Amino acid sequence: MKIAILTDSSYGGNLKDIKDLYQVPLMITEENGGQIPDDENLTEERFYELLESQALKTSLTVPKTMLDMWDHLLKEYDQVIFAGLSKGLSGQFSTYRMLSETEEKYKGKVFVIDTNGVSVILQHLVKNVAIWIAENKTGFEIMELILKKHDKFTAFIIPKNLDTLKRGGRITPAAAALAKMLKIIPILRYNGQIDKQTTARTFKKAVLESLELIKKERKGVKEIDIAYSKMNPETMELIELLLDKEGFKINMMMKMPKVVASHTGTETVALIVWERGE
Incomplete structure:
Protein backbone atom coordinates (compact mmCIF):
# COMPACT_ATOMS: atom_id res chain seq x y z
CA MET A 1 0.00 0.00 0.00
CA LYS A 2 1.29 3.45 -0.93
CA ILE A 3 0.66 6.13 1.70
CA ALA A 4 1.34 9.90 1.54
CA ILE A 5 1.93 12.07 4.61
CA LEU A 6 0.41 15.54 4.52
CA THR A 7 1.15 18.24 7.09
CA ASP A 8 0.55 21.97 7.39
CA SER A 9 2.82 24.99 7.78
CA SER A 10 2.97 24.63 11.55
CA TYR A 11 5.46 21.83 10.76
CA GLY A 12 8.37 24.19 10.12
CA GLY A 13 10.81 21.55 8.84
CA ASN A 14 12.31 20.52 5.52
CA LEU A 15 9.81 18.44 3.55
CA LYS A 16 12.61 16.78 1.58
CA ASP A 17 13.88 15.05 4.73
CA ILE A 18 10.97 12.59 4.71
CA LYS A 19 9.77 10.46 1.80
CA ASP A 20 6.26 11.18 0.45
CA LEU A 21 5.75 14.23 2.70
CA TYR A 22 3.64 17.17 1.48
CA GLN A 23 2.36 20.39 3.03
CA VAL A 24 -0.58 22.81 2.85
CA PRO A 25 -0.44 26.39 4.18
CA LEU A 26 -2.28 27.71 7.18
CA MET A 27 -3.46 31.30 6.82
CA ILE A 28 -2.18 34.49 8.44
CA THR A 29 -4.70 37.34 8.76
CA GLU A 30 -3.71 41.01 8.88
CA GLU A 31 -5.55 43.65 10.90
CA ASN A 32 -7.26 44.90 7.71
CA GLY A 33 -8.70 41.42 7.14
CA GLY A 34 -6.34 40.48 4.32
CA GLN A 35 -5.32 36.82 4.33
CA ILE A 36 -1.86 35.56 3.44
CA PRO A 37 -1.10 31.88 2.83
CA ASP A 38 1.76 30.75 5.06
CA ASP A 39 3.81 29.32 2.21
CA GLU A 40 7.15 29.91 0.50
CA ASN A 41 5.93 33.21 -0.97
CA LEU A 42 5.74 34.78 2.48
CA THR A 43 9.38 35.51 3.26
CA GLU A 44 10.68 35.61 6.80
CA GLU A 45 11.65 39.26 6.34
CA ARG A 46 8.16 40.25 5.19
CA PHE A 47 6.50 38.21 7.93
CA TYR A 48 8.44 39.92 10.73
CA GLU A 49 7.77 43.34 9.20
CA LEU A 50 4.06 42.55 9.50
CA LEU A 51 4.37 41.05 12.97
CA GLU A 52 6.19 44.05 14.40
CA SER A 53 3.65 46.52 13.04
CA GLN A 54 0.28 44.90 13.80
CA ALA A 55 -1.63 42.13 15.58
CA LEU A 56 -1.73 39.08 13.32
CA LYS A 57 -4.21 36.24 13.58
CA THR A 58 -4.05 32.76 12.11
CA SER A 59 -6.68 30.46 10.66
CA LEU A 60 -6.98 27.00 9.19
CA THR A 61 -6.08 25.97 5.66
CA VAL A 62 -8.59 27.12 3.05
CA PRO A 63 -10.94 24.13 2.46
CA LYS A 64 -10.50 24.21 -1.33
CA THR A 65 -6.71 24.07 -0.90
CA MET A 66 -6.95 21.10 1.45
CA LEU A 67 -9.47 19.10 -0.59
CA ASP A 68 -7.65 19.78 -3.85
CA MET A 69 -4.50 18.39 -2.22
CA TRP A 70 -6.34 15.27 -1.01
CA ASP A 71 -7.73 14.69 -4.50
CA HIS A 72 -4.32 15.21 -6.06
CA LEU A 73 -2.54 12.82 -3.69
CA LEU A 74 -5.21 10.11 -4.01
CA LYS A 75 -4.45 9.87 -7.72
CA GLU A 76 -1.00 8.55 -6.79
CA TYR A 77 -1.44 7.10 -3.29
CA ASP A 78 -3.86 4.58 -1.75
CA GLN A 79 -4.14 6.54 1.49
CA VAL A 80 -3.30 10.00 2.84
CA ILE A 81 -2.41 10.67 6.46
CA PHE A 82 -2.92 14.28 7.45
CA ALA A 83 -0.76 15.15 10.47
CA GLY A 84 -1.21 18.83 11.17
CA LEU A 85 -1.43 21.39 13.95
CA SER A 86 -2.70 20.32 17.37
CA LYS A 87 -6.46 20.50 17.86
CA GLY A 88 -5.79 22.54 21.01
CA LEU A 89 -4.43 25.40 18.90
CA SER A 90 -6.71 25.40 15.88
CA GLY A 91 -9.90 24.09 14.30
CA GLN A 92 -7.70 22.47 11.63
CA PHE A 93 -8.04 18.97 13.08
CA SER A 94 -11.77 18.97 13.87
CA THR A 95 -12.80 20.53 10.55
CA TYR A 96 -10.87 18.13 8.37
CA ARG A 97 -11.47 15.04 10.50
CA MET A 98 -15.21 15.68 9.97
CA LEU A 99 -14.76 16.06 6.20
CA SER A 100 -12.61 12.94 5.95
CA GLU A 101 -15.28 10.89 7.72
CA THR A 102 -18.42 12.32 6.08
CA GLU A 103 -17.36 12.68 2.45
CA GLU A 104 -17.76 9.27 0.83
CA LYS A 105 -14.76 9.55 -1.48
CA TYR A 106 -12.39 10.12 1.49
CA LYS A 107 -13.69 7.42 3.86
CA GLY A 108 -11.00 4.83 4.51
CA LYS A 109 -8.56 6.80 2.36
CA VAL A 110 -7.83 10.06 4.19
CA PHE A 111 -6.91 9.81 7.87
CA VAL A 112 -6.79 13.03 9.89
CA ILE A 113 -4.80 12.31 13.03
CA ASP A 114 -4.76 14.18 16.32
CA THR A 115 -1.04 14.92 16.61
CA ASN A 116 -1.09 17.16 19.70
CA GLY A 117 1.94 18.74 18.05
CA VAL A 118 3.41 21.83 16.44
CA SER A 119 6.89 22.84 15.20
CA VAL A 120 9.68 20.45 16.31
CA ILE A 121 7.14 18.32 18.21
CA LEU A 122 5.18 17.83 15.00
CA GLN A 123 8.38 17.06 13.13
CA HIS A 124 9.23 14.34 15.65
CA LEU A 125 5.75 12.83 15.29
CA VAL A 126 5.81 12.94 11.49
CA LYS A 127 9.07 10.98 11.58
CA ASN A 128 7.25 8.35 13.62
CA VAL A 129 4.45 8.25 11.05
CA ALA A 130 7.01 7.69 8.28
CA ILE A 131 8.54 4.81 10.25
CA TRP A 132 5.13 3.21 10.80
CA ILE A 133 4.34 3.49 7.10
CA ALA A 134 7.64 1.74 6.33
CA GLU A 135 6.52 -1.01 8.73
CA ASN A 136 3.33 -1.42 6.66
CA LYS A 137 1.01 0.05 9.29
CA THR A 138 -2.33 1.25 7.92
CA GLY A 139 -3.96 4.63 8.39
CA PHE A 140 -6.28 3.24 11.08
CA GLU A 141 -3.34 1.78 13.02
CA ILE A 142 -1.32 5.01 12.79
CA MET A 143 -4.24 7.04 14.14
CA GLU A 144 -4.17 4.89 17.28
CA LEU A 145 -0.38 4.79 17.61
CA ILE A 146 -0.03 8.58 17.53
CA LEU A 147 -2.42 8.97 20.49
CA LYS A 148 0.10 7.10 22.66
CA LYS A 149 2.68 9.82 21.98
CA HIS A 150 0.60 12.69 23.36
CA ASP A 151 2.09 12.67 26.87
CA LYS A 152 5.63 11.70 25.94
Whole structure:
Protein backbone atom coordinates (compact mmCIF):
# COMPACT_ATOMS: atom_id res chain seq x y z
CA MET A 1 0.00 0.00 0.00
CA LYS A 2 1.29 3.45 -0.93
CA ILE A 3 0.66 6.13 1.70
CA ALA A 4 1.34 9.90 1.54
CA ILE A 5 1.93 12.07 4.61
CA LEU A 6 0.41 15.54 4.52
CA THR A 7 1.15 18.24 7.09
CA ASP A 8 0.55 21.97 7.39
CA SER A 9 2.82 24.99 7.78
CA SER A 10 2.97 24.63 11.55
CA TYR A 11 5.46 21.83 10.76
CA GLY A 12 8.37 24.19 10.12
CA GLY A 13 10.81 21.55 8.84
CA ASN A 14 12.31 20.52 5.52
CA LEU A 15 9.81 18.44 3.55
CA LYS A 16 12.61 16.78 1.58
CA ASP A 17 13.88 15.05 4.73
CA ILE A 18 10.97 12.59 4.71
CA LYS A 19 9.77 10.46 1.80
CA ASP A 20 6.26 11.18 0.45
CA LEU A 21 5.75 14.23 2.70
CA TYR A 22 3.64 17.17 1.48
CA GLN A 23 2.36 20.39 3.03
CA VAL A 24 -0.58 22.81 2.85
CA PRO A 25 -0.44 26.39 4.18
CA LEU A 26 -2.28 27.71 7.18
CA MET A 27 -3.46 31.30 6.82
CA ILE A 28 -2.18 34.49 8.44
CA THR A 29 -4.70 37.34 8.76
CA GLU A 30 -3.71 41.01 8.88
CA GLU A 31 -5.55 43.65 10.90
CA ASN A 32 -7.26 44.90 7.71
CA GLY A 33 -8.70 41.42 7.14
CA GLY A 34 -6.34 40.48 4.32
CA GLN A 35 -5.32 36.82 4.33
CA ILE A 36 -1.86 35.56 3.44
CA PRO A 37 -1.10 31.88 2.83
CA ASP A 38 1.76 30.75 5.06
CA ASP A 39 3.81 29.32 2.21
CA GLU A 40 7.15 29.91 0.50
CA ASN A 41 5.93 33.21 -0.97
CA LEU A 42 5.74 34.78 2.48
CA THR A 43 9.38 35.51 3.26
CA GLU A 44 10.68 35.61 6.80
CA GLU A 45 11.65 39.26 6.34
CA ARG A 46 8.16 40.25 5.19
CA PHE A 47 6.50 38.21 7.93
CA TYR A 48 8.44 39.92 10.73
CA GLU A 49 7.77 43.34 9.20
CA LEU A 50 4.06 42.55 9.50
CA LEU A 51 4.37 41.05 12.97
CA GLU A 52 6.19 44.05 14.40
CA SER A 53 3.65 46.52 13.04
CA GLN A 54 0.28 44.90 13.80
CA ALA A 55 -1.63 42.13 15.58
CA LEU A 56 -1.73 39.08 13.32
CA LYS A 57 -4.21 36.24 13.58
CA THR A 58 -4.05 32.76 12.11
CA SER A 59 -6.68 30.46 10.66
CA LEU A 60 -6.98 27.00 9.19
CA THR A 61 -6.08 25.97 5.66
CA VAL A 62 -8.59 27.12 3.05
CA PRO A 63 -10.94 24.13 2.46
CA LYS A 64 -10.50 24.21 -1.33
CA THR A 65 -6.71 24.07 -0.90
CA MET A 66 -6.95 21.10 1.45
CA LEU A 67 -9.47 19.10 -0.59
CA ASP A 68 -7.65 19.78 -3.85
CA MET A 69 -4.50 18.39 -2.22
CA TRP A 70 -6.34 15.27 -1.01
CA ASP A 71 -7.73 14.69 -4.50
CA HIS A 72 -4.32 15.21 -6.06
CA LEU A 73 -2.54 12.82 -3.69
CA LEU A 74 -5.21 10.11 -4.01
CA LYS A 75 -4.45 9.87 -7.72
CA GLU A 76 -1.00 8.55 -6.79
CA TYR A 77 -1.44 7.10 -3.29
CA ASP A 78 -3.86 4.58 -1.75
CA GLN A 79 -4.14 6.54 1.49
CA VAL A 80 -3.30 10.00 2.84
CA ILE A 81 -2.41 10.67 6.46
CA PHE A 82 -2.92 14.28 7.45
CA ALA A 83 -0.76 15.15 10.47
CA GLY A 84 -1.21 18.83 11.17
CA LEU A 85 -1.43 21.39 13.95
CA SER A 86 -2.70 20.32 17.37
CA LYS A 87 -6.46 20.50 17.86
CA GLY A 88 -5.79 22.54 21.01
CA LEU A 89 -4.43 25.40 18.90
CA SER A 90 -6.71 25.40 15.88
CA GLY A 91 -9.90 24.09 14.30
CA GLN A 92 -7.70 22.47 11.63
CA PHE A 93 -8.04 18.97 13.08
CA SER A 94 -11.77 18.97 13.87
CA THR A 95 -12.80 20.53 10.55
CA TYR A 96 -10.87 18.13 8.37
CA ARG A 97 -11.47 15.04 10.50
CA MET A 98 -15.21 15.68 9.97
CA LEU A 99 -14.76 16.06 6.20
CA SER A 100 -12.61 12.94 5.95
CA GLU A 101 -15.28 10.89 7.72
CA THR A 102 -18.42 12.32 6.08
CA GLU A 103 -17.36 12.68 2.45
CA GLU A 104 -17.76 9.27 0.83
CA LYS A 105 -14.76 9.55 -1.48
CA TYR A 106 -12.39 10.12 1.49
CA LYS A 107 -13.69 7.42 3.86
CA GLY A 108 -11.00 4.83 4.51
CA LYS A 109 -8.56 6.80 2.36
CA VAL A 110 -7.83 10.06 4.19
CA PHE A 111 -6.91 9.81 7.87
CA VAL A 112 -6.79 13.03 9.89
CA ILE A 113 -4.80 12.31 13.03
CA ASP A 114 -4.76 14.18 16.32
CA THR A 115 -1.04 14.92 16.61
CA ASN A 116 -1.09 17.16 19.70
CA GLY A 117 1.94 18.74 18.05
CA VAL A 118 3.41 21.83 16.44
CA SER A 119 6.89 22.84 15.20
CA VAL A 120 9.68 20.45 16.31
CA ILE A 121 7.14 18.32 18.21
CA LEU A 122 5.18 17.83 15.00
CA GLN A 123 8.38 17.06 13.13
CA HIS A 124 9.23 14.34 15.65
CA LEU A 125 5.75 12.83 15.29
CA VAL A 126 5.81 12.94 11.49
CA LYS A 127 9.07 10.98 11.58
CA ASN A 128 7.25 8.35 13.62
CA VAL A 129 4.45 8.25 11.05
CA ALA A 130 7.01 7.69 8.28
CA ILE A 131 8.54 4.81 10.25
CA TRP A 132 5.13 3.21 10.80
CA ILE A 133 4.34 3.49 7.10
CA ALA A 134 7.64 1.74 6.33
CA GLU A 135 6.52 -1.01 8.73
CA ASN A 136 3.33 -1.42 6.66
CA LYS A 137 1.01 0.05 9.29
CA THR A 138 -2.33 1.25 7.92
CA GLY A 139 -3.96 4.63 8.39
CA PHE A 140 -6.28 3.24 11.08
CA GLU A 141 -3.34 1.78 13.02
CA ILE A 142 -1.32 5.01 12.79
CA MET A 143 -4.24 7.04 14.14
CA GLU A 144 -4.17 4.89 17.28
CA LEU A 145 -0.38 4.79 17.61
CA ILE A 146 -0.03 8.58 17.53
CA LEU A 147 -2.42 8.97 20.49
CA LYS A 148 0.10 7.10 22.66
CA LYS A 149 2.68 9.82 21.98
CA HIS A 150 0.60 12.69 23.36
CA ASP A 151 2.09 12.67 26.87
CA LYS A 152 5.63 11.70 25.94
CA PHE A 153 7.08 15.21 25.82
CA THR A 154 7.54 18.22 28.09
CA ALA A 155 7.66 21.65 26.49
CA PHE A 156 7.94 25.23 27.72
CA ILE A 157 7.67 28.48 25.76
CA ILE A 158 9.46 31.60 27.00
CA PRO A 159 8.61 34.92 25.33
CA LYS A 160 11.24 37.54 26.14
CA ASN A 161 9.43 40.26 24.21
CA LEU A 162 5.81 40.78 25.32
CA ASP A 163 4.81 43.26 22.59
CA THR A 164 3.00 40.68 20.44
CA LEU A 165 1.16 39.18 23.41
CA LYS A 166 0.03 42.70 24.39
CA ARG A 167 -0.94 43.68 20.83
CA GLY A 168 -2.97 40.51 20.41
CA GLY A 169 -4.82 41.07 23.69
CA ARG A 170 -3.32 38.01 25.40
CA ILE A 171 -2.02 40.21 28.21
CA THR A 172 -3.29 43.67 29.15
CA PRO A 173 -1.18 46.78 28.47
CA ALA A 174 -1.01 47.40 32.24
CA ALA A 175 0.27 43.88 32.92
CA ALA A 176 2.79 44.19 30.07
CA ALA A 177 4.05 47.52 31.43
CA LEU A 178 4.41 46.10 34.94
CA ALA A 179 6.19 42.99 33.62
CA LYS A 180 8.60 45.17 31.64
CA MET A 181 9.34 47.39 34.64
CA LEU A 182 9.93 44.44 36.95
CA LYS A 183 11.61 42.32 34.26
CA ILE A 184 9.01 39.59 34.72
CA ILE A 185 9.01 36.87 32.06
CA PRO A 186 6.13 34.39 31.71
CA ILE A 187 6.86 30.67 31.33
CA LEU A 188 4.20 28.95 29.25
CA ARG A 189 3.61 25.21 29.12
CA TYR A 190 2.77 23.55 25.82
CA ASN A 191 0.89 20.24 26.06
CA GLY A 192 -1.22 20.39 22.92
CA GLN A 193 -2.39 23.84 23.91
CA ILE A 194 -0.64 26.76 25.60
CA ASP A 195 -1.18 27.45 29.31
CA LYS A 196 0.60 29.70 31.78
CA GLN A 197 2.98 27.73 34.02
CA THR A 198 4.68 30.39 36.14
CA THR A 199 6.78 33.55 35.92
CA ALA A 200 10.40 34.44 36.58
CA ARG A 201 12.41 37.58 37.14
CA THR A 202 14.56 38.02 34.01
CA PHE A 203 14.75 35.90 30.86
CA LYS A 204 17.83 34.04 32.14
CA LYS A 205 15.98 32.88 35.25
CA ALA A 206 13.00 31.85 33.13
CA VAL A 207 15.22 29.57 31.04
CA LEU A 208 16.86 28.09 34.14
CA GLU A 209 13.51 27.52 35.87
CA SER A 210 12.14 25.81 32.75
CA LEU A 211 15.16 23.51 32.68
CA GLU A 212 14.61 22.64 36.35
CA LEU A 213 10.98 21.74 35.61
CA ILE A 214 12.15 19.59 32.69
CA LYS A 215 14.65 17.76 34.90
CA LYS A 216 11.91 16.95 37.44
CA GLU A 217 9.43 15.73 34.84
CA ARG A 218 11.80 13.85 32.53
CA LYS A 219 14.48 12.49 34.83
CA GLY A 220 17.75 11.61 33.15
CA VAL A 221 16.88 13.11 29.76
CA LYS A 222 19.76 15.20 28.43
CA GLU A 223 18.82 15.87 24.80
CA ILE A 224 16.69 18.92 24.11
CA ASP A 225 14.96 20.34 21.03
CA ILE A 226 14.71 24.09 20.50
CA ALA A 227 12.43 26.26 18.39
CA TYR A 228 12.97 30.01 18.29
CA SER A 229 11.56 33.11 16.64
CA LYS A 230 13.56 36.12 15.40
CA MET A 231 16.17 36.67 18.08
CA ASN A 232 19.35 38.64 18.55
CA PRO A 233 22.60 36.60 18.63
CA GLU A 234 23.39 37.56 22.23
CA THR A 235 20.13 36.03 23.50
CA MET A 236 20.73 32.84 21.52
CA GLU A 237 24.26 32.59 22.89
CA LEU A 238 22.88 32.95 26.43
CA ILE A 239 20.37 30.14 25.83
CA GLU A 240 23.05 27.81 24.47
CA LEU A 241 25.36 28.65 27.39
CA LEU A 242 22.65 27.89 29.95
CA LEU A 243 21.75 24.60 28.27
CA ASP A 244 25.39 23.53 28.30
CA LYS A 245 25.82 24.59 31.93
CA GLU A 246 22.78 22.54 32.94
CA GLY A 247 24.07 19.46 31.11
CA PHE A 248 21.78 19.48 28.07
CA LYS A 249 22.85 18.62 24.55
CA ILE A 250 20.93 20.23 21.69
CA ASN A 251 19.33 17.55 19.51
CA MET A 252 17.37 19.73 17.09
CA MET A 253 17.31 23.51 16.68
CA MET A 254 14.77 25.09 14.32
CA LYS A 255 13.23 28.46 13.58
CA MET A 256 9.70 28.72 14.92
CA PRO A 257 6.99 28.40 12.24
CA LYS A 258 5.45 31.75 11.29
CA VAL A 259 1.98 30.72 12.48
CA VAL A 260 3.42 30.12 15.97
CA ALA A 261 5.53 33.30 16.05
CA SER A 262 2.38 35.20 15.00
CA HIS A 263 1.09 34.59 18.54
CA THR A 264 4.26 34.48 20.65
CA GLY A 265 6.24 37.29 18.98
CA THR A 266 9.94 37.86 18.44
CA GLU A 267 12.60 36.71 20.91
CA THR A 268 10.65 33.62 21.93
CA VAL A 269 12.22 30.25 22.60
CA ALA A 270 10.56 26.86 23.07
CA LEU A 271 12.37 24.09 24.97
CA ILE A 272 11.21 20.51 24.32
CA VAL A 273 12.35 17.14 25.64
CA TRP A 274 11.01 13.66 24.98
CA GLU A 275 10.68 10.72 27.31
CA ARG A 276 13.57 8.27 27.06
CA GLY A 277 13.16 5.89 24.15
CA GLU A 278 11.01 8.34 22.21
